[in-house]
Amino acid sequence: MLSIKNLHKQFGDLVVLDGIDLNVETGKVVVVIGPSGSGKTTLLRCLNVLETPNKGELQINNKVLDFSKKVTKKNIQAFRKQTGMVFQTYNLFPHKTAIENVMEGPVIVQNIPKQEARNKARQLLEKVGLGDKIDYYPYQLSGGQQQRVGIARALAMEPEVMLFDEPTSALDPELIGEVLQVMKELAEEGMTMVVVTHEMGFARDVADEVIFMEGGHIIERGHPADMFSRPSNSRTKEFLNLLSE
Amino acid sequence: MFPLSNLIIASAINMERYLDIFQSSFFPLLEGALARTIPLTLIAFSIGLMLAVITALFRLSGIKALEIIARIYISIIRGTPLLVQLYIIFFGLGSVGIEIDPFPAAIIGFSLNTGAYASEIIRAAIQSIPKGQWEASYSISMSYGQALRRIIIPQATRVSIPPLSNSFISLVKDTSLASTIMVTEMFRKSQEIVATTYEPLLLYTEAALLYWTICFLLSLGQDAIEKHLNRYVQT
Ligand SMILES: Nc1ncnc2c1ncn2[C@@H]1O[C@H](COP(=O)(O)OP(=O)(O)O)[C@@H](O)[C@H]1O
Numbered sequence: 001m002l003s004i005k006n007l008h009k010q011f012g013d014l015v016v017l018d019g020i021d022l023n024v025e026t027g028k029v030v031v032v033i034g035p036s037g038s039g040k041t042t043l044l045r046c047l048n049v050l051e052t053p054n055k056g057e058l059q060i061n062n063k064v065l066d067f068s069k070k071v072t073k074k075n076i077q078a079f080r081k082q083t084g085m086v087f088q089t090y091n092l093f094p095h096k097t098a099i100e101n102v103m104e105g106p107v108i109v110q111n112i113p114k115q116e117a118r119n120k121a122r123q124l125l126e127k128v129g130l131g132d133k134i135d136y137y138p139y140q141l142s143g144g145q146q147q148r149v150g151i152a153r154a155l156a157m158e159p160e161v162m163l164f165d166e167p168t169s170a171l172d173p174e175l176i177g178e179v180l181q182v183m184k185e186l187a188e189e190g191m192t193m194v195v196v197t198h199e200m201g202f203a204r205d206v207a208d209e210v211i212f213m214e215g216g217h218i219i220e221r222g223h224p225a226d227m228f229s230r231p232s233n234s235r236t237k238e239f240l241n242l243l244s245e
Numbered sequence: 246m247f248p249l250s251n252l253i254i255a256s257a258i259n260m261e262r263y264l265d266i267f268q269s270s271f272f273p274l275l276e277g278a279l280a281r282t283i284p285l286t287l288i289a290f291s292i293g294l295m296l297a298v299i300t301a302l303f304r305l306s307g308i309k310a311l312e313i314i315a316r317i318y319i320s321i322i323r324g325t326p327l328l329v330q331l332y333i334i335f336f337g338l339g340s341v342g343i344e345i346d347p348f349p350a351a352i353i354g355f356s357l358n359t360g361a362y363a364s365e366i367i368r369a370a371i372q373s374i375p376k377g378q379w380e381a382s383y384s385i386s387m388s389y390g391q392a393l394r395r396i397i398i399p400q401a402t403r404v405s406i407p408p409l410s411n412s413f414i415s416l417v418k419d420t421s422l423a424s425t426i427m428v429t430e431m432f433r434k435s436q437e438i439v440a441t442t443y444e445p446l447l448l449y450t451e452a453a454l455l456y457w458t459i460c461f462l463l464s465l466g467q468d469a470i471e472k473h474l475n476r477y478v479q480t
Pocket residue numbers: 011014016034035036037038039040041042043
């Protein structure tokens with residue numbers, strides 16, 4: 001289980017996360033929505049410890065990071081290993097082929113023998129539908145294909161929780177479906193996921209819970225069907241109306 | 246007409262003499278290049294590159310003391326003439342009892358010089374790699390060192406090959422300055438031959454041609470490396 005307690009993050013004087021509390025049961029999918037600048041990316045980055053929160057506590061299974069105390073590099077590493085991050089802009093390693101991108105973590109970080117890592121990477125790429133593209137460099141792949149390599153790269157580290165930061169927002173419309181399909185399959189296999197996305201169809205089909213963020217707060221949370229049909233908060237309602245326009 | 250035909254006859258005689266001197270000086274010059282100029286360049290460039298990477302990492306470390314050390318080093322080397330640096334290392338240190346042989350003294354001087362200039366190239370190249378590459382590395386639990394070695398440096402290398410090739414080619418030519426601290430590299434050899442033949446135009450032109458040949462071969466090498474490293478970028 002993933003648990004976030006009273007998470008605070010500010011950049012200088014700008015408070016970006018102002019006391020976030022969230023629990024995600026193992027195997028559940030939480031979709032995060034909210035206007036630009038509301039702190040969605042920062043929340044995911046804190047979970048991957050790419051940002052260090054100013055206050056609060058993160059827990060995944062038995063690994064805890066308490067930011068009111070001093071956290072060590074080692075603790076951060078141990079925590080980070082449990083989360084896999086998928087970036088809005090893919091951030092693939094351009095000098096490595098698709099399969100090398102996926103193998104990199106297992107070989108370099110986990111010291112898995114190359115051949116074994118290669119086999120596993122091939123399986124993962126097949127799983128995301130890229131079995132025939134394993135030796136392509138990122139520049140030779142479409143955005144949707146690159147993002148699927150990004151997903152495979154994160155999965156190769158066998159994380160407990162997968163984090164997706166608007167994984168389809170940089171894609172041409174016709175490429176969005178293939179990425180969402182992979183994510184849906186992951187969810188069906190029981191992966192715990194926190195997904196920032198404005199793909200309402202995906203949220204409706206896949207999410208167990210939707211949370212609406214604004215100004216560094218969680219304003220509303222609920223089951224997607226309930227929240228989309230009768231949002232209780234007026235800000236949520238406005239935002240959903242904007243999205244459906 | 247008289248002076249012209251004289252000149253032609255004189256030239257014909259000279260031509261023969263030129264060819265003789267060219268022939269007899271070619272192998273000594275080549276030897277100077279193979280035994281001194283090229284080894285000096287290769288060794289100094291290798292050590293210089295290591296210094297450069299360390300200096301660049303110091304500058305990017307975010308640790309004030311290391312940054313200041315790097316800045317002072319770069320500032321001193323860039324702010325003083327290479328010739329003066331060589332004189333200090335060889336004659337200067339020699340005069341206070343720190344006697345270094347000409348060749349190692351030249352290696353020290355050229356390495357320090359290359360280290361300072363190349364560190365700025367490498368720093369700029371590292372900084373040109375998007376932040377997302379670091380973050381993607383960290384997100385798969387790489388350490389700083391792993392990210393640097395596996396992800397950042399390989400990409401920075403591609404960016405820095407053209408300017409580093411410039412440094413390398415400059416270094417080949419700059420090693421002629423080692424002649425002033427008694428390294429019998431190619432240029433000093435040509436000076437020695439001029440002293441006995443009194444043909445400065447011929448000998449120095451010959452040396453120039455050899456430098457040019459070396460640099461031309463190096464630029465072919467640069468092309469090959471660039472082609473290899475560009476395999477993963479869209480053309
Ligand atoms: N590294 C940073 N330094 C300063 N401000 C930042 C930084 N990262 C994000 N912010 C600010 O934090 C706020 C929230 O950003 P973000 O989490 O990216 O929001 P969202 O993903 O919901 O659009 C924005 O105002 C943004 O400008």
